[in-house]
Amino acid sequence: MSDYVAKTDIAARTLLAPDAINIYNIGEVLTLFLHSKIEPLLVLDLLNTVEIDTTGMQLLLAFQHHCVEQQCQLKLCNVSESVEQTMQLFQCTFERLATESNEMDYSV
Amino acid sequence: MIGPVETFQVEAKEHLAALENALLELEDAPSNIDYIDQAFRSMHTIKGAGGMFGFADLTEFTHHLESALEKARNGQIVIDVDFISVLLDSRDHMGALLDNTSFTAEQKIASEELLKRLYAIVPAGSLTHEYDANSQKEINQEKTSNHVFRILFSPDEDSFRNGFDVAPILRELASFGETIVTTKTAKLPSLKEINPESCYLAWDVCLITQHSRNTIEDTFMFVMDDWEIHIEEIDLDDNDDNSDRLGELLVSRGLITTDQLNDALNKHTELGQILSSEGLIDSDDIKAALAEQQVTRQMKGKIVTQDIDSNIRVPASRLDSLMNLVGELVIVQARLNQIANQHDIEDITAISEELDLLTTQMRDETFNIRMLPIGATFGRFRRLVRDLSKELEKKINLVTIGAETELDKMVLDKLGDPLVHLIRNSIDHGIETIEERINKSKPETGTITLSAQHADSQVIIRIQDDGKGLDVNAIRNKALEKNLITEDEKLSDSEIHMLIFEPGFSTAEKVSDISGRGVGMDVVRRSIQELGGKISIDSIPGEGTSFVIRLPMTLAIIEGLMVRVGAEYYVLPLSAVEECIEMFSDQQAFANKRLVTLRGAQIPYLSLREYFQVEGERPPIQQVVITHVNDEYFGFCVDEVIGQYQTVIKRLGKLYEGVTGFSGATILGDGSVAMILEPQALMDAATVENA
Numbered sequence: 001m002s003d004y005v006a007k008t009d010i011a012a013r014t015l016l017a018p019d020a021i022n023i024y025n026i027g028e029v030l031t032l033f034l035h036s037k038i039e040p041l042l043v044l045d046l047l048n049t050v051e052i053d054t055t056g057m058q059l060l061l062a063f064q065h066h067c068v069e070q071q072c073q074l075k076l077c078n079v080s081e082s083v084e085q086t087m088q089l090f091q092c093t094f095e096r097l098a099t100e101s102n103e104m105d106y107s108v
Numbered sequence: 109m110i111g112p113v114e115t116f117q118v119e120a121k122e123h124l125a126a127l128e129n130a131l132l133e134l135e136d137a138p139s140n141i142d143y144i145d146q147a148f149r150s151m152h153t154i155k156g157a158g159g160m161f162g163f164a165d166l167t168e169f170t171h172h173l174e175s176a177l178e179k180a181r182n183g184q185i186v187i188d189v190d191f192i193s194v195l196l197d198s199r200d201h202m203g204a205l206l207d208n209t210s211f212t213a214e215q216k217i218a219s220e221e222l223l224k225r226l227y228a229i230v231p232a233g234s235l236t237h238e239y240d241a242n243s244q245k246e247i248n249q250e251k252t253s254n255h256v257f258r259i260l261f262s263p264d265e266d267s268f269r270n271g272f273d274v275a276p277i278l279r280e281l282a283s284f285g286e287t288i289v290t291t292k293t294a295k296l297p298s299l300k301e302i303n304p305e306s307c308y309l310a311w312d313v314c315l316i317t318q319h320s321r322n323t324i325e326d327t328f329m330f331v332m333d334d335w336e337i338h339i340e341e342i343d344l345d346d347n348d349d350n351s352d353r354l355g356e357l358l359v360s361r362g363l364i365t366t367d368q369l370n371d372a373l374n375k376h377t378e379l380g381q382i383l384s385s386e387g388l389i390d391s392d393d394i395k396a397a398l399a400e401q402q403v404t405r406q407m408k409g410k411i412v413t414q415d416i417d418s419n420i421r422v423p424a425s426r427l428d429s430l431m432n433l434v435g436e437l438v439i440v441q442a443r444l445n446q447i448a449n450q451h452d453i454e455d456i457t458a459i460s461e462e463l464d465l466l467t468t469q470m471r472d473e474t475f476n477i478r479m480l481p482i483g484a485t486f487g488r489f490r491r492l493v494r495d496l497s498k499e500l501e502k503k504i505n506l507v508t509i510g511a512e513t514e515l516d517k518m519v520l521d522k523l524g525d526p527l528v529h530l531i532r533n534s535i536d537h538g539i540e541t542i543e544e545r546i547n548k549s550k551p552e553t554g555t556i557t558l559s560a561q562h563a564d565s566q567v568i569i570r571i572q573d574d575g576k577g578l579d580v581n582a583i584r585n586k587a588l589e590k591n592l593i594t595e596d597e598k599l600s601d602s603e604i605h606m607l608i609f610e611p612g613f614s615t616a617e618k619v620s621d622i623s624g625r626g627v628g629m630d631v632v633r634r635s636i637q638e639l640g641g642k643i644s645i646d647s648i649p650g651e652g653t654s655f656v657i658r659l660p661m662t663l664a665i666i667e668g669l670m671v672r673v674g675a676e677y678y679v680l681p682l683s684a685v686e687e688c689i690e691m692f693s694d695q696q697a698f699a700n701k702r703l704v705t706l707r708g709a710q711i712p713y714l715s716l717r718e719y720f721q722v723e724g725e726r727p728p729i730q731q732v733v734i735t736h737v738n739d740e741y742f743g744f745c746v747d748e749v750i751g752q753y754q755t756v757i758k759r760l761g762k763l764y765e766g767v768t769g770f771s772g773a774t775i776l777g778d779g780s781v782a783m784i785l786e787p788q789a790l791m792d793a794a795t796v797e798n799a
Contacts, residue, residue, distance in 0.1 A: 059304055061296060091287075
C-alpha cells in the first residue's frame with residue numbers, strides 16, 4: 001500500500017469526525033476543513049498534494065458525492081499543475097476556491 | 109496463479125523478443141518503415157504498461173529509445189550498425205529493468221552509459237522534449253479514416269491494491285485521438301464506507317481515432333483477463349436516423365427498456381432528466397450516452413457491436429495438470445473398453461466406443477494446446493549470430509526454415525541450450541574467416557541454416573553451415589590423444605564425427621569464450637537424449653557440416669514397443685528400437701556371455717528377466733529387442749514382444765526419483781502397471797554390472 005493511499009484514507013476517515021466545524025490538517029498530503037455551521041462548504045486544500053493517481057481521483061469523486069448528498073458545496077484550492085492535468089485526463093470538474101494561497105487562512 | 113505484475117513481466121519479455129527481431133530486421137533493411145513501426149509498437153507497449161505497474165525507470169529509459177527511433181523514422185538520423193547496436197544493448201537493459209520497479213545502482217550506471225552512447229548518435233536535446241500525446245499520436249497513426257469507438261471498462265475491485273492505475277490507460281487512449289471520458293460513479297459508496305484501496309469506478313470512453321480496434325485492444329492487453337472490457341465500433345456508414353437518438357442509445361446499451369423509454373417520451377420533458385429524476389438510470393450513464401450521441405451525430409453513424417477476440421494466458425503447470433488428468437482418463441477409458449469386451453454387453457460397448465472417440469479427441473486437443481511453434485526459439489539465435497559474428501569478425505547470415513513447426517512446450521524449453529551450443533560451434537569452428545573464405549573462392553558471407561520439419565511423430569531440426577566441415581584427421585588424432593580410441597581401431601568418417609560428442613573432447617587449439625571448452629557437445633548429446641531424441645552429423649570437408657536432431661513432438665506421450673517378461677509388462681521407446689530377433693534355447697546356452705549374434709556381429713544384451721528378477725520359467729524361444737543408442741547396439745531379452753503401443757507417460761513420484769532405468773510408467777487396460785524403460789540407463793547399469 002502506498003503512503004498516498006494511507007494518507008488519503010486518513011483524510012477520508014477524518015472527515016467523518018463528529019466535530020465537523022473543525023479544520024483538519026492531514027499530514028502533508030491533504031488539508032480539509034468544514035464550515036458547516038456558517039456555510040455548508042467543504043474545502044479540500046491540495047497544497048501539499050503534488051500529484052494524484054486514480055485512487056486519489058476516486059476519493060475526490062467520493063467527496064463530491066458526499067457533498068451532493070449533504071447539500072454542501074465542495075471547492076478545491078491549491079491545485080497543482082499535475083493534479084490539474086489528471087483531472088483533465090479524467091474529464092472531471094471541481095469548483096475552485098476564488099483565492100488560493102500558500103498561507104491559507106482557515107479561520108471562519 | 110500469477111499476479112498482474114508477473115503477467116506484465118512475462119508479456120513484456122515477449123515484446124522484447126519482438127523488439128529484438130524487428131531491430132535485427134531493420135539492420136538488414138534500414139529503409140523498411142514497417143520494422144521501425146514494429147520496434148516502436150513493442151517499445152510503446154512496454155513503456156505504457158510499465159508506467160501502469162510502477163516501473164517508472166523502465167518507462168523513462170524506454171521513452172528515450174522511442175524518441176530516438178522516431179528520429180530514425182523521420183529520416184533525421186541514419187540507421188546503421190552503431191545505432192542498431194545501441195538499441196539492441198538497450199533492449200537487453202530493458203529486460204534487466206523488468207526485475208525491479210526502480211533502478212539498482214548498477215542499472216543506473218548502465219542506463220546512463222547506454223544513453224550516453226545514444227546521445228552520441230542522436231543529440232540529447234532533440235530527444236527529451238517530444239513526449240506528449242500529439243507526438244505519440246502521429247507516430248502510431250495508421251493512416252486510415254476516422255473510427256468512433258465506445259470503450260467501456262470496469263477494473264476489478266482489487267485493481268488499485270494490485271498496483272493498477274487507470275490514468276495511463278486514459279492517457280494512451282487520448283494519444284490515439286479525441287476522447288470523451290465519463291467516469292461512472294454509481295457504485296461509489298459513501299465516505300463512511302469507502303475503502304480508498306478498492307476500485308468502485310468504471311469508465312465509458314468515446315474515442316474518435318484513426319487507429320484500428322487492435323491498437324485499442326492492445327491498450328488493455330495486460331488487464332484483459334481481469335477487467336470487464338467492452339469495445340464497440342460505431343458504424344459511421346449507417347444512415348439510420350434513429351441510431352443516434354438518446355432513447356435508442358440507452359435501450360441499445362441495456363440501461364432501460366423500450367417501455368420505460370416510451371413512458372418517459374410521453375411526458376414531453378427532456379428524456380435524460382426524466383429518466384434520471386425517476387431513478388431509472390444513473391446521471392453518469394446519461395452523460396456518457398449524450399457524449400456518444402453528440403459524436404455519432406457529428407460522425408453520422410450508429411453503434412455496431414463486435415466481439416473481443418481474446419486469448420487466455422494459462423500457466424504451463426496447469427496444462428501439465430490437465431495433461432495428467434487426460435492421461436488418467438485415457439487409462440480409465442482403456443479399462444472400460446476391456447470390461448465392455450469381456451462382458452459383451454451391447455449398450456456398454458456402444459458407450460465405451462463413443463467415449464473412446466471423445467477421449468482420443470480430448471487427448472489430441474490437449475496435446476495441441478501444449479504445442480508451440482519453434483519460431484520463437486529460432487528468433488533467439490539471430491541476435492546470437494549477429495553478435496558473435498561481429499565479435500569474431502566474420503560475416504554470417506542466418507537462414508531459418510520451418511519456424512511454424514510445432515513442438516511440445518516442454519521439449520522447446522529444453523531445446524534452447526543445446527541449439528545455442530551447436531550454433532556457437534558452427535560460428536566459431538565451422539564458418540571460416542572472411543579471408544579464408546575468399547581464398548577458398550567462397551562467398552564472403554557464410555550461411556547457417558536452421559530448419560525444422562515434421563516427419564511422422566518426430567520433428568527434425570537441422571543446423572547446417574557452409575563452413576570448412578569437420579577435420580576427420582584432427583578428430584581422430586585428438587581421440588587417440590585422449591585415449592578414446594586405439595591406433596588399430598578402424599572407424600568410418602561418420603563414426604569419427606560422432607567422437608566430438610565424447611566427454612572432454614575438443615579439437616579447438618585454444619579455449620575461447622564462445623566454444624571450445626570440450627564440455628558442450630557432450631552436454632548437447634545428453635540433453636537431446638533426455639528429450640528422447642537423437643543427434644547425428646553429416647559433414648563434407650570444405651563444404652560444411654549438418655547437425656541433425658530428431659525429437660519426439662511431445663514428452664507427454666510415448667510411441668513404445670510393449671514387451672512381456674513373465675507376468676510383467678514393459679515399454680521400450682520405439683525411437684530406440686532397431687529390430688527384434690528370436691533367441692532359441694540353444695543360443696541361450698551361451699547366455700552367460702550375454703552376447704547375441706546379429707548378421708555376424710556380436711551384440712551385448714541384458715536379460716530383463718534376470719535384471720528385474722522376474723520369477724517363472726523361460727519360454728523355449730525368447731525375443732531380443734535390439735536398440736540403437738549413442739551409436740551402440742544393445743539388446744534386451746524378453747519373453748514376448750507384444751507390439752507397438754502409444755500411451756500417456758505417468759511420471760514416477762518423488763519417492764522413485766533416484767531409481768534409474770525407468771523414464772516413467774503407464775497403466776494398462778486391466779489396471780496393471782507397465783514400466784517405461786530407459787535403454788541408455790539400463791545399458792550403463794548392465795555395463796557396470798558386467799565390469
